[in-house]
Amino acid sequence: MKKIPVIVVFDVGKTNKKLFLFDEQYQLIFERTARFNETTDEDGDPCENLESLRLSVFDSLREVFKKKDVEIKAINFSTYGASFVYVNEDGNPLTPLYNYLKPYPAALQQQFYDNYGGEDIFSVQTASPVLGSLNSGMQLYRLKHERPDVFRSTRYALHLPQYMSYLLTGQAATDLTSIGCHTNLWNFGENKYHQWVHQEGIYEKLAPVMPATQVLPPLFPGGGYQIGTGLHDSSAALIPYLVCFHEPFILLSTGTWCISLNPFNNSPLTAEELRQDCLCYMTYQGNPVKASRLFAGYEHEQQLKRIAAHFGQAAMKYRHMDYQPAISLLPAGNFADRDLRIFPDDTTAYHQLLFDLATQQYHATKLVMNNGDVKRIFVDGGFSKNQIYMNMLAMLFNGIEVFAASMAQATAMGAALAIHHSWNSKMIPNGIIELKYYAGGLPSMAE
Incomplete structure (x- = not known):
């Protein structure tokens, strides 16, 4: 039987970790989903279980390579952004995979923006709103100032998609789709790293930039497949x-x-x-x-629950509700501020929420x-x-x-x-x- 050429894609979200096989027509021919329990970092904040994620990559690939009907031609990765893995000279992680929702120290943030032109000017230069840990470059700044010993031991700070590629290639890469996404690292006007990256010694911790179209040979040769560097x-x-x-x-x-x-x-x-x-x-x-x-999306979920509870309905009811253009709507506003008693029924309330x-x-x-x-x-x-x-x-x-x-x-x-x-x-x-x-x-x- 002729084997089907396929690409393996690991798609790592905050909740679901998925593996897909696509054939040359981009038809989905295999899918696997996993969820891992979160762990905590040294401050007790929730974070990704990096070891479970690493093991799942190898376990999933072992399963896929056993399939008799497919030929693996390539592997690539897409994951959520704003998360760094800090690896030492041996490629081993030095810290947990900190959550991008981890609270950022106010004094350290103030110090950073005071040093580099103020929030408005700096944000315009880097196209990054002030988002604390969600500006992943700020995680590096924090590591340097709060844990200098770990910072010194860091050979590479890899965004999560590139860490997953690194596991299979042994080659460290930086990808523009990750560094260009509200990281505080990139000066969009000058199309290069912002000056603070050099001044703080961050640049030495970042791997060479490679295009997202780049492929690398596997660390374990003999497979006849190529590996992408991963994308945000x-x-x-x-x-x-x-x-x-x-x-x-x-x-x-x-x-x-x-x-x-x-x-x-x-x-x-x-x-x-x-x-x-x-x-x-x-x-x-x-x-x-x-x-x-x-x-x-978050607001929709919260307000849908409020409507369902008020009118005594199951939340599932609204998933496939038909559009009724004859329903009279109020002028647009903030639905969270609306008193649900003004609506004659839940259908009207739900239409108002969507409007x-x-x-x-x-x-x-x-x-x-x-x-x-x-x-x-x-x-x-x-x-x-x-x-x-x-x-x-x-x-x-x-x-x-x-x-x-x-x-x-x-x-x-x-x-x-x-x-x-x-x-x-x-x-x-x-x-x-x-x-x-x-x-x-x-x-x-x-x-």
Whole structure:
């Protein structure tokens, strides 16, 4: 039996750790999901169990290599960002994998920004809002100042996708999609590391920058496969769209955070945009992507529970609720402030919640629209499956085509596409993204 050429992609989220096999047509032919219990760091804060993650990589690969019907041609990684693994000369981790939500010492943060021009100026230079530990460069600054012995012993600080690649290649790399994502490390105006990285001795701890299209030989030769250097998950999810669509578009990636990504907007971020939670990502080709963030997925979950409890309904009821344009809605506002007793039923309340969230999303997305160049918005993730939300959004973005986009595992597919040339003998197929157009029916507005 002829073996099917495949790529293995490890897709590591905060909650789910997944392994996928894609064939040369980018059809998903195998999937495995695992969850690990979190552990704690030396301060008692929750963090990723790095050893469980490391062992799962090797255990999963052993299982995959035993499969008789496939031939592994390449391996790549996409993971959440803002997390460093500090390894010594022998490649062993020196610390836990600190959580990017770990509280950051206020005095140390103040010291940093005082030394390097103040929050507004520095944030504009690095396209990074002030986010504490979520600015991963700040984790390095903290390590240097709070644990200088560990800092001295660190040979490389590797973002998580590159650490996973390092496990299999023994070669340390830095990837632009990771360092270009609200890290405080990159000067977007000068397209190089910010001066503080050199002044603080951080640069010596960073591995050489390699393009996301680069592949490396495995540490254990003889397999006939290549290994990618890994990508930051938000940048990976954008790749299938960049490959398939060339006219200006915005990708609205929805989940806990809803992130509007405009890879066709190269204008520098302003201090005002940063204060409104705009930032820059980096494409796998190294180009800046202007983006805005909204905590809408989380807010949706909280308010949905409130509606369900108030009206005595199961939360599952709202997952596939039909859009009813005849329902009268109040002017947009903050749903958390609304008294649920004003709504005649839960259907009306839920429509109002989606209208409020879609209106907030409209304003957040408009921040990165760039002078009317954009004619299409692609919505992927959880909200793309919500008929009410999609109709509301299409109604608000009058004159712009709004599509629900669905694709089997966009993040993992992006990681596979980034190194297409190294493993796939076929052309990239059409139709890897399914689109559903929303015309946006107008809702009724209450007096």
